[in-house]
Amino acid sequence: MPESKKSKFTRKKKVVYDRVRFTLPDLFDDDAEFNLPSARQVPLGVQRKLNSEPGAMENWLIENLMGDDIEDQRTAIDELSGEEIREFVKTWQKASKADAGKSSR
Template sequence: MPESKKSKYARKKKVVYDRVRFTLPDLFDEEAVFNLPSARQVPLGVQRKLNSEPGVMENWLLENVSGDDVEDQIAAFDTLSGEEVKEFMRAWQKASKADAGKSSR
């Protein structure tokens, strides 16, 4: 089996995301705090795939949940539907100080 060649485009350092914490007091207890990377740092690859790969944003979020209660956060995330998902996204964007559809630059 041939040796795999290291890409010259491989990152030298692991990406470290700024974290944001927020609650959804209309849906969950005030102590239910979501801990996610800032919406301002969603990778370009995820943004590019939003219209062609359903679930790409959700999968990225789930892969990057952090805190002592990751499983509980994921379980709560999985219960969201319809308008609740929109409320979650608005709260995440607000905590990230990011506007939907606008560049962070």
């Protein structure tokens, strides 16, 4: 078997996302806190997939939830619809100090 070459572009360190925490008091109890990676750190690969792969952003969010209540957070996100989703994203971006449609760089 040929020996596989190690990529020159292998990360030296695992990516660690800044965390943001926020609540949606109009929808959930005051202590229902989402714990997500910062919207400013959404990988370029996820951003590229937004138009071609529905759910790319949601899948990335779900994969990167943290806290003692990951399943509860996942269920709450999955049950959002319409205006609730817009409010969720707006609040997440605000907590991340990221403006919609603008790069963080």
